[in-house]
Amino acid sequence: xxxxxxxxETRAQTxxxxxxPRVISFSHxxxxxxxxxxxxxxxxxxxxxxxxxxLFPIAYTAVISFMDWDLxxxxxxxxxxxxxxxxxxxPHFWTALRNTFSIFLLSSIPQLILAIFxxxxxxxxIRAKTFWRMSVLLPFVVAPVAxxxxxxxIFADNFGLVNTWLxxxxxxxxxxxxxxxWSHVAIATMVNYRWTGYNALILLAAMQAVNxxxxxxxxxxxxxxxxxxxSITMPSLxxxxxxxxxxxxxxxxxxxxxxxVFDQFGRGGAGQQWLTITLYLYDIGWGQWNxxxxxxxxxxxxxxxxxxxxxxLLITRSLVRDEGLRRELTKRQEKELARQAKKxxxxxx
Amino acid sequence: xxxxxxxxxAVAVAAISASAIVLAGCAGSGGGTPSSDDNGEVTLTLxxxxxxxxxxxxxxxxxxxxxxxxxHNKAATSNDARANFFQKLGxxxxxxxxxxEIDWFAEMMQYADLLAPAGDDVxxxxxxxxxxxxxxxxxxxxxxxxxxxxxxxxxxxxxxxxAGLPTDREAVGELFPTWDAFxxxxxxxxxxxxxPFIDSANAVLQGIMNQIEYTYEEPDGNIIATDNPDVRExxxxxxxxxxxxxxxxxxxxxxxxxxxxxGEFATMLCPxxxxxxxxxNAPDTTGWDIADAFPGGGGNWGGSxxxxxxxxxxxxxxxxxxxxxxxxxxxxxAFANAGTFPSQVEALESSELAAATNEYFNNAPTxxxxxxxxxxxxxxxxxxxxxxxxxxxLQNAVTRVFDGLEDKETxxxxxxxxxxxx
Numbered sequence: 172x173x174x175x176x177x178x179x180e181t182r183a184q185t186x187x188x189x190x191x192p193r194v195i196s197f198s199h200x201x202x203x204x205x206x207x208x209x210x211x212x213x214x215x216x217x218x219x220x221x222x223x224x225x226l227f228p229i230a231y232t233a234v235i236s237f238m239d240w241d242l243x244x245x246x247x248x249x250x251x252x253x254x255x256x257x258x259x260x261x262p263h264f265w266t267a268l269r270n271t272f273s274i275f276l277l278s279s280i281p282q283l284i285l286a287i288f289x290x291x292x293x294x295x296x297i298r299a300k301t302f303w304r305m306s307v308l309l310p311f312v313v314a315p316v317a318x319x320x321x322x323x324x325i326f327a328d329n330f331g332l333v334n335t336w337l338x339x340x341x342x343x344x345x346x347x348x349x350x351x352x353w354s355h356v357a358i359a360t361m362v363n364y365r366w367t368g369y370n371a372l373i374l375l376a377a378m379q380a381v382n383x384x385x386x387x388x389x390x391x392x393x394x395x396x397x398x399x400x401x402s403i404t405m406p407s408l409x410x411x412x413x414x415x416x417x418x419x420x421x422x423x424x425x426x427x428x429x430x431x432v433f434d435q436f437g438r439g440g441a442g443q444q445w446l447t448i449t450l451y452l453y454d455i456g457w458g459q460w461n462x463x464x465x466x467x468x469x470x471x472x473x474x475x476x477x478x479x480x481x482x483x484l485l486i487t488r489s490l491v492r493d494e495g496l497r498r499e500l501t502k503r504q505e506k507e508l509a510r511q512a513k514k515x516x517x518x519x520x
Numbered sequence: 521x522x523x524x525x526x527x528x529x530a531v532a533v534a535a536i537s538a539s540a541i542v543l544a545g546c547a548g549s550g551g552g553t554p555s556s557d558d559n560g561e562v563t564l565t566l567x568x569x570x571x572x573x574x575x576x577x578x579x580x581x582x583x584x585x586x587x588x589x590x591x592h593n594k595a596a597t598s599n600d601a602r603a604n605f606f607q608k609l610g611x612x613x614x615x616x617x618x619x620x621e622i623d624w625f626a627e628m629m630q631y632a633d634l635l636a637p638a639g640d641d642v643x644x645x646x647x648x649x650x651x652x653x654x655x656x657x658x659x660x661x662x663x664x665x666x667x668x669x670x671x672x673x674x675x676x677x678x679x680x681x682x683a684g685l686p687t688d689r690e691a692v693g694e695l696f697p698t699w700d701a702f703x704x705x706x707x708x709x710x711x712x713x714x715x716p717f718i719d720s721a722n723a724v725l726q727g728i729m730n731q732i733e734y735t736y737e738e739p740d741g742n743i744i745a746t747d748n749p750d751v752r753e754x755x756x757x758x759x760x761x762x763x764x765x766x767x768x769x770x771x772x773x774x775x776x777x778x779x780x781x782x783g784e785f786a787t788m789l790c791p792x793x794x795x796x797x798x799x800x801n802a803p804d805t806t807g808w809d810i811a812d813a814f815p816g817g818g819g820n821w822g823g824s825x826x827x828x829x830x831x832x833x834x835x836x837x838x839x840x841x842x843x844x845x846x847x848x849x850x851x852x853x854a855f856a857n858a859g860t861f862p863s864q865v866e867a868l869e870s871s872e873l874a875a876a877t878n879e880y881f882n883n884a885p886t887x888x889x890x891x892x893x894x895x896x897x898x899x900x901x902x903x904x905x906x907x908x909x910x911x912x913x914l915q916n917a918v919t920r921v922f923d924g925l926e927d928k929e930t931x932x933x934x935x936x937x938x939x940x941x942x
Contacts, residue, residue: 243610441919
């Protein structure tokens with residue numbers, strides 16, 4: 172940037188083009204460059220920051236993932252894909268993958284359904300709107316570690332709140348820290364507690380943007396609130412839903428805080444019942460100081476998220492119909508209809 | 521004109537801010553090195569964790585003697601200290617004197633060449649095994665031992681009485697000559713009361729394994745973990761005999777802390793520093809006592825070292841500080857401050873230590889008991905760089921059996937599969 176800024180000066184100081192009838196002044200030139208370069212300079216701080224704190228670590232991770240890295244001596248030897256192979260042959264990795272998906276599904280699905288429901292309720296004319304909207308966001312403000320502490324007390328095996336209730340009802344207590352499924356339920360509950368309100372507010376914002384005329388017209392046509400919800404609200408939410416689903420997918424696959432604080436060791440349980448991929452990654456990196464393997468793991472996670480994101484996008488696209496393009500017939504049916512119409516026309520003639 | 525001037529200014533501002541950000545990104549590292557004043561006066565930094573008993577008054581004594589100022593930084597936990605230590609070792613930014621915990625000491629010994637060796641004058645001050653562990657392959661002593669964790673048996677005299685067991689400190693001590701005898705008493709207690717005898721199965725595993733010289737690794741790097749009959753035998757003993765009489769699989773859970781006061785279990789394996797854990801978490805409980813006994817001979821659990829990174833600015837003064845802090849006299853003061861049991865031969869022989877008692881533990885002569893326990897330690901377990909990982913995985917295997925997730929053989933097989941990947 173400094174070179175481009177200083178170049179005009181040297182050019183302007185060399186008037187060795189006498190044939191030029193009109194001397195383009197330096198300020199003229201500058202304003203020309205200004206027009207071309209300035210926009211890029213204005214947005215450059217972000218990209219420079221991104222290169223330093225985003226792109227560089229990603230690239231560096233990729234390099235380290237191919238090396239047997241010694242953090243202390245800051246050196247490594249190139250060993251190719253060994254780290255990747257090591258991770259993919261670890262039974263713990265596959266357990267972690269299973270757990271991550273299980274927790275992700277147990278949290279994302281109820282969370283989205285609940286968020287849409289809450290948003291739909293908040294979208295109606297209720298009293299003290301702002302109060303309700305703010306209180307929905309309240310759990311999001313609580314630090315995840317604090318959430319962990321609260322829920323540890325709720326889901327303790329011996330003297331936990333839930334098990335005490337179950338005991339009062341004459342039911343046996345649930346082994347939250349032993350049974351993989353129930354540990355996932357407990358962790359998913361923490362996630363849902365934290366993120367449902369956040370997603371509800373995003374969806375609410377999208378709902379508010381829907382043109383109210385649609386609803387009026389629908390009411391005139393005699394559509395009830397349920398029909399209005401599925402025929403107007405849901406299709407209008409499509410772009411927002413895609414956004415929310417993708418962000419919660421990324422968040423869900425990177426889940427770390429909640430399983431980490433689920434017990435005092437933070438290592439996913441003795442039988443890896445609630446070991447997630449990021450928890451495993453953290454343990455390899457900061458527990459065993461094996462940064463090469465941790466880096467390879469990070470890249471594997473990156474690829475998984477990318478793939479799931481794509482699948483997600485495709486599914487969401489086909490599930491939720493586009494607004495405006497409410498095509499009820501397939502192309503083939505349309506063609507068939509057109510052919511039929513032509514035939515009818517001929518016969519009529 | 522005005523708008524052009526503005527634009528020109530904007531370009532300059534953008535260029536400057538962009539390069540400033542780049543520069544800011546490059547700075548940041550390299551700070552925090554220790555410094556000496558212009559007039560040659562040295563200021564040392566000392567980094568510890570938890571409580572080593574190094575109070576401001578104690579450090580002021582050093583300043584008085586030598587004229588060297590000491591800045592003391594405490595990390596909250598040993599885990600924080602470990603992360604900080606390995607991130608900066610081999611680069612810069614470590615304190616002049618760093619504390620290292622025994623759990624990650626073997627891990628650190630791989631980098632013994634990055635530490636300044638201690639002088640010959642301090643050699644021989646420590647218990648043999650404490651010093652041997654800090655000596656690298658070339659015979660350099662690279663760390664200064666602080667405390668050790670000789671273990672006795674803590675027990676609830678009131679619960680022993682209810683179960684028809686002797687309550688007198690000396691009589692209880694005679695109950696536990698071997699692990700078999702220990703578990704026999706445990707079975708007897710469980711039969712009489714229906715309650716668990718010992719706090720945790722993994723504490724027993726720790727106690728037994730700390731009496732074996734070579735467990736998972738041999739000094740030449742040979743891995744024997746899964747083939748070692750001693751390891752298998754320890755695992756069998758713990759699973760067959762300790763799991764049925766233990767209250768918990770592991771220590772430090774919410775429920776475990778609560779049980780220190782509630783009397784859910786009657787005994788614990790007790791290194792010196794555990795006395796403070798018990799009295800701190802069950803301040804109103806009476807009946808805790810400590811017996812001068814440990815099944816199968818002595819056993820050490822815990823204890824730390826001080827090291828001097830070789831690339832520090834004031835290595836010589838730092839070595840002086842480390843030697844002073846681990847001298848027998850200073851160690852006795854630290855013992856008085858925080859109960860860290862000294863590892864120096866001379867301190868162990870001092871009359872002050874012999875006279876120390878603990879009111880909470882029924883006025884037990886803790887100084888004398890722990891000294892006997894320290895002298896009873898005959899085996900210095902070799903802990904290789906991956907000891908922590910192997911042991912942690914084996915503890916998980918015991919926990920799986922305890923929780924009823926897997927049976928004994930399955931859990932062992934899973935451990936074998938797991939550790940073969942390390």
